[in-house]
Amino acid sequence: MTAAALALTASGLSLVFGVMRVVNVAHGEFYMLGAVIAWFVTTLVPGPAWAAFLVALVVAPVAVAALAALADRLVLQRLNYDPEATIVATIGLLYMIQQAALTFYGPDARPVAAPFEWRLQLPWFGYSGYKLFVVAAAALVLLALWLFMTRTKVGLVMRATQVDREVAQAFGIDVDLVYMAVFGIGAALAAVAAVLIVPIQQAHYLMGHDPLLLSFIVVIIGGLGSLRGTVVAALVIGLSDGVISMFFSPTLAKILATLLVALVLVFRPQGLFGGREK
Amino acid sequence: MSGRKIWAAHLALLAVLFALQYILPPYHATNLARVMVLALFATGYNLAFGYTGLLSLGHALFFAAGMFAAALPAWHYGLGAGPALLLAVLGGAGMALVTGLLALRTAGVSFMIVTLMFAKAFHLILIYFNQWTGGDQGFALPAASRELAGQALSQDGPRFLVAWTLFSVGLLVCLALVRSRFGRVMVAMRENEDRSRLLGYNPYRVKLLVLVISGAYAGLAGGAWAILFGYAGAGFAEIQYSILPMLYVLLGGAGVVAGPILGAAAMFWLVELAAELTSAWLFLVGAALVVLVLFAPKGVLGWVRARFWRDLP
Numbered sequence: 001m002t003a004a005a006l007a008l009t010a011s012g013l014s015l016v017f018g019v020m021r022v023v024n025v026a027h028g029e030f031y032m033l034g035a036v037i038a039w040f041v042t043t044l045v046p047g048p049a050w051a052a053f054l055v056a057l058v059v060a061p062v063a064v065a066a067l068a069a070l071a072d073r074l075v076l077q078r079l080n081y082d083p084e085a086t087i088v089a090t091i092g093l094l095y096m097i098q099q100a101a102l103t104f105y106g107p108d109a110r111p112v113a114a115p116f117e118w119r120l121q122l123p124w125f126g127y128s129g130y131k132l133f134v135v136a137a138a139a140l141v142l143l144a145l146w147l148f149m150t151r152t153k154v155g156l157v158m159r160a161t162q163v164d165r166e167v168a169q170a171f172g173i174d175v176d177l178v179y180m181a182v183f184g185i186g187a188a189l190a191a192v193a194a195v196l197i198v199p200i201q202q203a204h205y206l207m208g209h210d211p212l213l214l215s216f217i218v219v220i221i222g223g224l225g226s227l228r229g230t231v232v233a234a235l236v237i238g239l240s241d242g243v244i245s246m247f248f249s250p251t252l253a254k255i256l257a258t259l260l261v262a263l264v265l266v267f268r269p270q271g272l273f274g275g276r277e278k
Numbered sequence: 279m280s281g282r283k284i285w286a287a288h289l290a291l292l293a294v295l296f297a298l299q300y301i302l303p304p305y306h307a308t309n310l311a312r313v314m315v316l317a318l319f320a321t322g323y324n325l326a327f328g329y330t331g332l333l334s335l336g337h338a339l340f341f342a343a344g345m346f347a348a349a350l351p352a353w354h355y356g357l358g359a360g361p362a363l364l365l366a367v368l369g370g371a372g373m374a375l376v377t378g379l380l381a382l383r384t385a386g387v388s389f390m391i392v393t394l395m396f397a398k399a400f401h402l403i404l405i406y407f408n409q410w411t412g413g414d415q416g417f418a419l420p421a422a423s424r425e426l427a428g429q430a431l432s433q434d435g436p437r438f439l440v441a442w443t444l445f446s447v448g449l450l451v452c453l454a455l456v457r458s459r460f461g462r463v464m465v466a467m468r469e470n471e472d473r474s475r476l477l478g479y480n481p482y483r484v485k486l487l488v489l490v491i492s493g494a495y496a497g498l499a500g501g502a503w504a505i506l507f508g509y510a511g512a513g514f515a516e517i518q519y520s521i522l523p524m525l526y527v528l529l530g531g532a533g534v535v536a537g538p539i540l541g542a543a544a545m546f547w548l549v550e551l552a553a554e555l556t557s558a559w560l561f562l563v564g565a566a567l568v569v570l571v572l573f574a575p576k577g578v579l580g581w582v583r584a585r586f587w588r589d590l591p
Contacts, residue, residue, distance in 0.1 A: 023387055078572055083387045084333050088528070089571045091521055095564025103558055213398070216391065255402045262395035265388050266380050 003238020004138035005193040007231050009211050010218035011142060012189030014230040017219065019162040019182045022076060022086045026093040027190055028212025030068060033097060034060045034191025035112075035203040036105050042112050049113045053199075056112075060195045061188035068187030069180045076183070077176055094208075101205040109207075114199035134196045141192055142231060145185075149227070158182060213254075217261045281457070284591060288453055291536060292446045299438045311438045313539070313546045314445040315502050316526065320538030321448050322495020323523035328532035329456055330488045331468030333386075335520050336377065336393030337496050339400050342515035343373035344497025346404070346411060349510035352423035353412075359426045359505050363498065370497015371490050373400075378489040382482055397520055404512035416511020424505055437506050444502055445539070448495060453535045455491075456591050464488055465533075496523075525563060528570045531579030535591050540578060 013027045041056040042049070071093055079085045114130045149155035161168045161178045169175050190211070201207070218237055222229030237257075248256070295314065299307045319341055326332040347369025348362035357365075381392040404411045421432065429436035455461050463484055466474040471481050504510040522545075523538070530541025545566065549559045570577070576584065583590040 023391065075568055075572060084390070085571050085575070087333075087335075087387065087390055088524070089568050092564040092567030092571070095560045095567070097564075099558045099561035099564065103561075216395075220391070249406070251402055251406045255399050255406060258395050258399040258402065262392045262399070263380070265392050265395070266383050 003235045004135045005197045006211070006214055006218060006238045007234035008138050008141060008193035008196075009190045010215040010222075010230050010234050011145065011227055012186040012193075013215045014219045014222070014227055015145075015189070016183055016186035018227065019158055020076075020081060020179050021083060022081055022183075023083070023090070024183075024186065025087060025090040025212070026071075026097060027186070027215060028208030028210075029094050029097040029101075030064050030187040030208075031190040031194045031211045032101060032203075032205060032208035033064050033067070034194030035198040035207060036101055036205070037063055037191070038195040038198050039105075039110050039112050039203040053112075053114075053195075057192070057195050061191040064191035065184035065188035069184040072180045072183040077179070081179070098205060098208070105203075105205055107205065109202035109204040111202045112198045130199060134200075137196055138193070141189070145189070146227070154181075213258070217257055220261050220265055284457075284589075285453070288449060288535065291539075292442075292449065295445070295539075296442055299435075299442075304434055307438060308434060309546065309550070310543075311441040311506065313542045314441045315499050315506065316522070316546070317539040317542040318445045318448045318502070319496050319499035320523040320526040320530075320542055321445075321452050321535075322492040322499070324527045324532065324535075324538050325452060325455070325464070325495070326488055326492040327524065328527055328534070328537065329461065329468060330464045330485060332485060332489060332492075333390055333524075334393040334489075335390045335517070335524075336381075336395075336397035337492070337523055338515050338517065338519035339377065339393070339397040340370040340374050340493040340496035341500040341503075341519055342400060342404065342512075343493075343500065344370035345500030345504045345510050345514055347497065348501030349417075349419055349504040350411065352419050352505070353417055353510075356420060356422055359423055359431060362423060362505060363501050366501020366504075367494045367498045370500065371494035373497070374490045374493020375486070377493075378486045382485050382489065394517070394520070397515060397517065401512060401515035404515055408512075412511060414512050416509055416513065419504060419508045419510065424508060431506055432508060441502065441506060444498065448498070449535065449539070453591060456535060460484075468533075521563070521567075525567055525570075527577070528575070529566065529577055531577030531581070531583070534577070534579040534583060537577055537579045544578075 009027070009031055012030075013024060016022055016024050016027070037060040038053075038056040041059050042052040045052040045055050075089050075093070076086050079089060149159060157168070157173055158178055158181070160171075161173060161175055161182075165175055168178075193211075194207075214237070218233045219230055221237065222231075222233030295310070298310055302310060319337070322340075323334075323337050326334055326337075344366035348357075348366035351357035351365065352359075352362050377393065377396050381389055381396065384392055405413050408414070421430070424431045426436070426440060431437050431440060456464070463474065463479055466477075466479070467481055467484055467488075475481055500514065503514070526538050526541035526545055528541070529545055530537030530539065545563075548566075549562060552559055552562050574581065579590065
């Protein structure tokens with residue numbers, strides 16, 4: 001369940017880094033925004049919980065994608081995607097979004113009602129049907145993303161831009177537009193993950209930190225910019241997270257994970273799942 | 279412009295800072311002491327980022343290492359302020375050495391992420407061992423450890439004097455360093471690493487040395503913060519304290535000796551001013567970062583250098 005949401009968030013980060021070579025430090029805040037918007041939408045939309053949830057599932061990613069595309073157009077594009085300047089700029093975005101959420105949403109964690117209540121009753125224990133739905137939905141979105149990238153013209157254009165920006169431009173591809181779309185889609189993936197997860201965890205203005213850290217870990221372990229590696233790594237880490245925290249305290253688990261990732265970056269920058277050398 | 283004039287200008291700056299304690303109301307004089315300690319931190323950051331081109335996102339690690347190297351012995355064993363400050367320098371430099379040995383194998387974006395990760399891990403370690411470090415709540419330093427030469431550093435006068443002295447030493451060492459031969463090698467690393475390697479310099483060793491010096495600055499600033507203001511806590515290892523020196527340097531002017539104090543002062547009082555209007559000071563920090571990166575990557579003194587004073591170091 002955690003693994004599924006993590007895979008979604010991390011693939012957004014991975015997509016952005018893969019195509020644009022931009023490390024988006026504000027990615028966790030897009031995730032948080034998704035959850036916060038979901039809360040606003042579900043409180044404002046009348047009717048049954050499932051209807052409001054569906055509206056949120058559409059509105060939140062679209063709104064977040066629009067904001068991300070705007071940020072790309074106004075800020076990142078003007079920096080010519082200089083890697084170090086964009087990191088500084090996305091740190092600035094992180095603070096601005098976080099503070100805006102605190103001002104308009106407040107410091108409280110607030111729950112969102114699950115769209116349906118249904119438990120899978122197995123003989124030995126019950127399992128929340130909603131969690132299974134999250135896994136299925138995340139898998140569906142990832143499959144759609146994969147099909148989109150490999151089977152459609154737009155996906156082809158994006159991959160072409162990833163391989164060689166100048167040549168793509170020479171072939172008449174509007175690289176700026178592609179980048180805007182990629183940044184928007186990457187942010188939308190984080191928002192979808194957040195909307196799916198928010199009935200289980202509550203929406204809070206600081207909730208972007210952990211997914212950001214975990215996404216970094218996943219993307220780095222899986223090999224920077226490799227979408228398949230990212231998903232595999234998300235599954236491994238998301239599943240092992242539960243196992244590890246049985247033996248260690250969560251803080252210790254985080255310390256070990258953080259150091260491990262730093263060391264992977266130092267000694268195996270291509271990732272553990274052997275991406276190709278740059 | 280001659281070397282003598284440059285030294286005179288920086289000494290004049292220090293004299294003005296010294297005189298400000300008699301001119302400013304006490305509240306703002308204390309703030310200036312804070313700003314000078316932060317500027318000391320940022321001066322170290324400037325050496326790494328502004329001159330050598332090492333964009334680190336983990337300087338809070340060195341700041342906090344110095345802070346706890348000074349504050350923990352003071353808290354647990356009642357160590358005096360003098361030795362504690364010495365330990366702070368060693369703590370910051372030592373931590374930078376260990377970090378640099380590993381992190382400098384990477385460059386650019388990877389370097390930023392690795393330093394960020396190390397700082398994050400250290401923050402978590404401080405929280406994990408909270409019965410020793412005070413964790414998130416931190417702890418107040420005992421009064422006995424906040425005395426230097428019989429003067430209580432909790433009082434405004436001596437505190438300002440110590441902050442000013444430390445900053446002055448930091449500024450002058452920085453000035454001497456960047457005007458030396460080694461300073462030119464540092465800039466060469468920033469401008470063209472391949473070419474300086476071709477000329478026979480070892481980039482790894484130069485960068486490591488700069489990072490250790492930078493860490494020593496950060497550690498001293500961290501230790502001074504704990505001793506002068508009487509409080510240490512794991513919060514100082516958070517990402518924010520890596521971002522702040524970067525912001526000060528960017529605002530004042532990266533690669534300018536006097537940039538950090540200008541940036542620190544401007545940002546500190548901007549936030550102070552904004553705090554009267556709104557509590558959203560982090561928004562201001564974020565907006566300042568974006569605006570600076572977009573419109574003024576050289577900072578204030580970088581602009582002055584480009585327009586009026588070509589050889590401002």
